[in-house]
Amino acid sequence: MSDTDKFDENGEPTRRDFIYIATGAAAAVGVGAVAWPLVSQMGAAADTRAAGSIEIDLSKVSEGQQLKVLWRGKPVFVRYRTQKEIDAADAVDVATLRDPQADDDRFVANPEGKINKNLLVMVGVCTHFGCIPVGEAGDFDGWYCPCHGSHYDTSGRIRKGPAPLNMEIPKYAYISDTVIKVG
Amino acid sequence: MSGHSTYEPKYAAERWLDKRLPIVRMGVDFMGFPSPRNLNYWYAFGGILTMCLMIQIITGIILAMHYTPDVNIAFDSVQRIRRDVPFGWLLQPIHAVGASMFFLAVYIHMFRGMFYGSYKNPRELLWIIGCLIYLAMMATGFLGYTLPWGQMSFWGATVITGFFGAIPIVGESLQQWLLGGYSVGNPTLQRFFSLHYLLPFVIAALVGLHIWAVHHVGQNNPIGIEPKSKKDTLPFHPFYTMKDAFAIAVFLMIFALFVFYLPDALGHADNYQRANPMVTPPHIVPEWYFLPFYAILRAVPDKLLGIILMFGAIAVLFVLPWLDTAKVRSMRFRPITRWFFIIFLVMCFILGWCGANSPDDVAIPIGEHGMTFKWVSRIATLYYFAYFIPILPVMGWIEKTKPVPESITKAVLSGDA
Numbered sequence: 001m002s003d004t005d006k007f008d009e010n011g012e013p014t015r016r017d018f019i020y021i022a023t024g025a026a027a028a029v030g031v032g033a034v035a036w037p038l039v040s041q042m043g044a045a046a047d048t049r050a051a052g053s054i055e056i057d058l059s060k061v062s063e064g065q066q067l068k069v070l071w072r073g074k075p076v077f078v079r080y081r082t083q084k085e086i087d088a089a090d091a092v093d094v095a096t097l098r099d100p101q102a103d104d105d106r107f108v109a110n111p112e113g114k115i116n117k118n119l120l121v122m123v124g125v126c127t128h129f130g131c132i133p134v135g136e137a138g139d140f141d142g143w144y145c146p147c148h149g150s151h152y153d154t155s156g157r158i159r160k161g162p163a164p165l166n167m168e169i170p171k172y173a174y175i176s177d178t179v180i181k182v183g
Numbered sequence: 184m185s186g187h188s189t190y191e192p193k194y195a196a197e198r199w200l201d202k203r204l205p206i207v208r209m210g211v212d213f214m215g216f217p218s219p220r221n222l223n224y225w226y227a228f229g230g231i232l233t234m235c236l237m238i239q240i241i242t243g244i245i246l247a248m249h250y251t252p253d254v255n256i257a258f259d260s261v262q263r264i265r266r267d268v269p270f271g272w273l274l275q276p277i278h279a280v281g282a283s284m285f286f287l288a289v290y291i292h293m294f295r296g297m298f299y300g301s302y303k304n305p306r307e308l309l310w311i312i313g314c315l316i317y318l319a320m321m322a323t324g325f326l327g328y329t330l331p332w333g334q335m336s337f338w339g340a341t342v343i344t345g346f347f348g349a350i351p352i353v354g355e356s357l358q359q360w361l362l363g364g365y366s367v368g369n370p371t372l373q374r375f376f377s378l379h380y381l382l383p384f385v386i387a388a389l390v391g392l393h394i395w396a397v398h399h400v401g402q403n404n405p406i407g408i409e410p411k412s413k414k415d416t417l418p419f420h421p422f423y424t425m426k427d428a429f430a431i432a433v434f435l436m437i438f439a440l441f442v443f444y445l446p447d448a449l450g451h452a453d454n455y456q457r458a459n460p461m462v463t464p465p466h467i468v469p470e471w472y473f474l475p476f477y478a479i480l481r482a483v484p485d486k487l488l489g490i491i492l493m494f495g496a497i498a499v500l501f502v503l504p505w506l507d508t509a510k511v512r513s514m515r516f517r518p519i520t521r522w523f524f525i526i527f528l529v530m531c532f533i534l535g536w537c538g539a540n541s542p543d544d545v546a547i548p549i550g551e552h553g554m555t556f557k558w559v560s561r562i563a564t565l566y567y568f569a570y571f572i573p574i575l576p577v578m579g580w581i582e583k584t585k586p587v588p589e590s591i592t593k594a595v596l597s598g599d600a
Contacts, residue, residue: 073366
């Protein structure tokens with residue numbers, strides 16, 4: 001098509017140009033519609049998403065113990081903290097933290113509206129590259145990640161090393177005094 | 184270099200075929216390709232690499248007949264191959280050791296290219312296709328290492344896919360899309376198997392382009408000057424097919440040493456433990472061929488910056504042809520830059536050494552507390568990038584190079600080639 005074909009005698013685009021563009025646009029939509037399922041199939045399948053919540057009985061954990069429960073393919077730590085560990089977590093100046101968060105903000109209230117600072121529930125996955133930190137270890141006697149050397153305190157907050165964030169507190173709720181539902 | 188054809192069909196049947204499908208002509212011209220007469224054994228690695236790819240594809244197709252990509256069966260199916268499948272004890276280690284041998288050869292091939300300036304005009308695209316092959320090899324190697332579903336497989340996959348989670352905003356969704364779930368699991372294993380089977384054929388296609396490009400621009404050579412007359416070249420066959428064959432035989436001896444006597448020397452004992460999402464091995468390290476990049480990743484305390492530097496270390500190779508400003512190709516005639524290159528080579532080994540160790544352990548016992556691997560890898564990382572910018576461009580401008588021989592033939596006859 002030469003340049004002179006692009007406009008009719010009134011200087012307007014021709015009907016043929018319109019048809020070309022409309023055809024091209026329809027083809028692009030078609031390609032997109034075909035590509036979408038090809039890309040989308042790689043996401044989490046319905047059964048994977050359905051297995052997304054679990055219940056944990058907190059009464060099984062006693063002081064100084066840690067329970068590990070598999071949730072969405074990752075471990076959830078339930079740590080019954082000692083008074084010394086709680087005091088250590090409270091003593092930290094929040095402003096000095098890399099990911100500032102007070103210890104109290106890392107808990108979900110029980111049916112009576114109170115938080116139980118003894119029972120820390122968090123996703124036991126290092127926020128660096130997803131390894132499982134080792135408990136009661138590291139410079140802050142909290143958790144230590146063996147992969148790249150991140151140190152977490154007794155509240156699971158990042159204190160030293162390459163990880164950018166505190167260990168995640170999953171979405172959970174008390175369904176009775178001692179049982180929580182995660183996810 | 185693709186001159187006119189030298190093929191003359193001798194028999195009626197050959198003439199009949201040549202008129203209809205000149206496939207024999209293509210093969211003959213391909214093998215008779217004029218190559219510089221001064222190629223040394225470092226130039227045999229192209230042939231060695233082609234053989235490595237073939238070994239991996241053949242053994243891989245066989246292993247896929249016996250392997251099951253399912254989180255509950257994968258580990259056992261690999262052990263079954265090694266114990267119960269006829270000659271599985273041989274084929275599985277050939278594939279596993281073969282990956283290491285493939286990377287050994289590709290590293291020598293790349294350093295060879297860097298030393299003799301094989302990436303310079305007009306071979307920039309040849310070099311870039313090579314970099315793409317290297318990238319595809321790394322992806323294939325990583326995917327394949329996940330398949331036996333041992334502890335290192337699982338945690339290697341977790342850490343590497345975690346890189347994508349570090350991308351701002353879209354990172355988490357992207358990571359879940361790649362994994363097919365919230366964490367590395369069965370959907371991940373199945374897609375990794377599928378892609379591990381696909382990528383070698385992508386590599387084969389890229390190798391085709393790589394060889395096409397080298398046939399078009401001609402091979403570089405140790406003195407880095409173009410052949411000027413017919414005397415400067417030899418037909419690839421039989422001269423270099425024989426030379427390559429000898430090099431391949433030597434290479435296969437090293438290969439066989441590992442396969443028969445040290446099949447697990449290049450792997451990790453942790454991978455003989457089943458994948459366990461609840462426990463991370465105390466010391467996770469990638470395969471040896473990724474160690475330098477792993478050291479760069481860990482050299483900085485910031486997650487995203489570490490990833491950017493690691494990918495940058497590979498990306499910089501793609502622009503190498505434009506960073507090296509020197510007119511002279513071969514380091515043989517670059518008295519100062521060649522030392523910078525040798526230091527670069529040493530730094531790559533040092534990075535590998537750092538990658539194999541814990542960042543906070545003492546590497547060199549100097550000073551009051553000693554120097555940790557983290558600091559050694561920081562220095563080596565700095566040099567790695569400094570070699571590309573500013574050392575190469577600046578040396579290209581200021582270095583006084585040694586006189587380059589007039590022709591390949593003259594250099595060969597005077598013993599300088």
